[in-house]
Amino acid sequence: MHGIYEKDLDLNLIRVFVVVAEAGSVTEAASRLYLTQPAVSAALRRLTSTVGAPLFVRAGRGLALTTRGQRLFASARPHLQALVEAAVSPTTFDPKTSERTVRIGLSDANEAWLLPPLLRLLAEEAPRMKLIVIPVQFRTIAEALGSSAVDLAVTVADELPADTRRRTLFTGGFVCLFDPRHARLGKRLTLERYLEHEHVIVSYNGDLRGVVEDMFGIQRRVRVSVPTFQSIGALVEGSALLATVPERVAREIISLRPSLRTTTLPPEVEMGGAPMELLWRSTVEDDEAIRFMRGLVVRVSETAA
Incomplete structure (x- = not known):
């Protein structure tokens, strides 16, 4: 590829050449190109010098292609037409026929509520x-967007590249998930009782610190630390373990495990929650397929609210 750029060839000369070949005369070509005849003639001389062989010969009042010129014309014309169409033709996107593959970054808290209805909408509309x-999660999303590893993402995020577009989908707090058959929390969960119980936490660092430890400096009795929310419901059900999880995650877990319950957190560790955002780079703002997918995500989020 570097060899192509190193060639001393002005590609505008190819455009002039193709038009002259089609018109059969410098005068007509100059009219079509909105150039002067001397400018067109000069362009042909430069191209002939670069190619190292005559491209036209006189034929009556016009010009005819030489064998070398015919070969260049046959190769250049379709490529030139494709380049022009790529530059000026509007993109067309039809979700009914599109076969695009879109890469979506999701924090694990969003897979359960977002993916099933999103796939149902895709089956109907695309x-x-x-x-x-x-x-992805808040520590990795900046790199994922910056490297174009994902086309869009749904997660909590802090600082992001300046060209990132953001749309808040919802803001939800945290609740305490438990199995009432094994964990007796009373009518109102106090900090003392909250800390008496053992906990299952989600840690992206692979340690025994979760969101409560990080935000409030309070150390819980952590029995198990897991890397995602996927197994939380199975671990809490049938045990006295408590899990502090986002409200929307708890809702999805209880829909599958109706024996579980939630209660508000003690005031000392109550969290309002960070906004869950839809994120994408400005470089794909005009990509109709990705815009379509963003619209579906927004619709699912509004339905699930």
Whole structure:
């Protein structure tokens, strides 16, 4: 590829050459190109010098292509037409026929409530489009967007590249998830009782610190630390373990495990929650397929609210 750029060839000369070949005369070509005849003639001389062989010969009042010129014309014309169409033709996107694959970054807290209804909408409105889900979270989302590893993402985020577009989907707090058959919390969960119980936490660092430890400096009795929310419901059910999870995660868990319950956290560790955001780079702002996918995510979020 570097060799192409190193060639001393002005590609505008190819454009002039193709028009002259089509018109059969410098005068007509100059008219079509909105150039003067001397400018067109000069361009042909430069191209002939670069090629190292005559491209035209006189034929009556016009010009005819030489064998070398015919070969260049046959190769250059379709490529030139494709380049012009790529530059000026509007993109067309039809979700019914599109076969695009979109890479969506999701924090694990969002897979359960977002993916099933999103796939149902795709089956109805864009049956040939495909999704690749990439795990992200607030520590990795900036790199994932910056490297174009994902086309869009749904997660909590802090500082992001300046060209990142953001849309808040919802803001939800945290609740305490428990199994009332094994964990007796009373009518109102106090900090003392909260700390008496053992906990299952989600730690992206692979340690025994969760969101409560990080935000309030309060150390819970952590029995198990897991890397995602996927197993939280199974671990809490049938045990006296408590789990502090986002409200929307708890809702999805209880829909599958109706024996579980939630209660508000003690005031000392109550968290309002950070906004869950839809994120994408400005470089794909005009990509119709990604814009379509963003619209579906917003619709699912509004329905799930």
